Amino acid sequence: MPAATSKTPTPLLVELLWIPRFLAIAIFLQIPQPGPARVALGLGIFTTVWSYALTHWVAQPSFLFSPMFGFAVTARWVYMVVLNTAEVGFFRGTSSDKESPLKFGLWKKLKWSADLWFSWRGVGWNWEVSNIPRPVGQIVSRGRWLAIQIGAAIVNFAAQKVIIDYVFCRYYPSSNTVEAFTSLSLIHRLWISVIHLTLGWLFLANANRLIAIIAVATRLSVPENCPPSFGSLAECYTVRNFWGKAWHQTFKWYFNITGDLVATTIGAKKGTLLRKYTKLHVAFLMSGIQHYVATLFVPSPSWAWAMIGQMVLYAIIITIEDGLKSLGQQVGLKPGCKLIITPALRRNFN
Structure with a gap:
């Protein structure tokens, strides 16, 4: 690939520290108080890091997972800081509470931010992934x-x-x-x-x-x-x-948020099929983009587009699967493939 000839192989230390580096950036960017200065600083740092990496380094296929995680950290930071205020949206109390992160000193704010980012699964009081339950008891x-x-x-x-x-x-x-x-x-x-x-x-x-x-x-x-x-x-x-x-379920939170943002933008109302399937397809498209970013370090146009295509295809398959399930329920099929002959069906058979 012509674009790859000017790049150098990604240093081993960079590969090993890629995920820790992005987590560290996100943790320290959470320390400044909310406002335009924090947003500008964060966007500037993330843009610089990605611009340098994409223009200077090329990698082997073993490096695919780390860029995906780095992209997820970047997107999650944008949702938490640019589109929200993490100290408010991800805190149990209110901004007026004495224990609010907005009132923390440097060390306590650093610990709070580290806990927020190390709990990557997002298990908490209002951003929990529901299908993986909390442990019973302590x-x-x-x-x-x-x-x-x-x-x-x-x-x-x-x-x-x-x-x-x-x-x-x-x-x-x-x-x-x-x-x-x-x-x-x-x-x-x-x-x-x-x-x-x-x-x-x-x-x-x-x-x-x-x-x-x-x-x-x-x-x-x-x-x-x-x-x-x-x-x-x-x-x-x-x-x-x-x-x-x-x-x-590592990245499910921000996939869902992306789907919600798009569905709200196009005016899809809650509870409608339009909103449900807009969220589904946008979430898989976002996943495809995340996979696509990884292939930019391993140049291969056909491979890159295959990454996006397969994720979009899954959304299409799920839509068809849901349609078949709905059709089956309409004709009286229940889980376990048991056919219930309703009066309406009996008339049709006769």
Whole structure:
């Protein structure tokens, strides 16, 4: 690619510290008091970081996840700070309370901001992801929780290493292009996709786990506020459930906010199908853009557009799935494929 020739390989230290760096930027940008100065400072810093990275560095496919997370941090900061006031919108009390973040000193504001950003899943009093419930009761020992999570992180890293070295690299084409992948047989491509899905699950679960470990170990958050990022695999019996309940819920909050903003802008009223499916399609489009940003570091136009296309396609599939479900209910089908013969249906059959 001509655009890639002037770029240099992304330094290893930059790759390793990409997610921590974006979290650190977001945490410190939360410290200044709300106002135009904070907005201008934050937008300037995020714009500078992204502009430099995109114009100077090129990376290997292993770098895909980090830009996605960096994009999510940027978008979340914009929603919390530019379109909202985090100290008000993400605080249990009111701005007049003595314990309001608006009245915190430097150190206390830093701790509050770190807790807000390390609780990346957004589990809290008014921005909770509802389908992953809070733990029942209190977790007795912080130390025991940390020991379990650190052990799980080590096992996760080992599993990723084994799968990459002995499975993924064995079946993935040496030429890392869309053309090389699509030239493989359908079974081969499906097998690679399953492996890639497994690696994605392991990486994302561990990214969430490591952030939680740091937050709990430094006493910024409590274990109860650090649930897993994945729901139950038992929910994977529909495409809607896979994305909405089972697959990782890390970025669900700001996807939903994006859908709400667009739906409100076009005048879609609450409770209408227009609002429901506007939110659905916009959320998946936002996810596609997030995936697309990652491919800018691994130049491949066909791969980049495939990233957006697949996410939009999921929204279309869910819409069709919902339509078929609604049609089934209209003819008397209930969950479990049990046909209820209503009087109206009986007349039609006769």
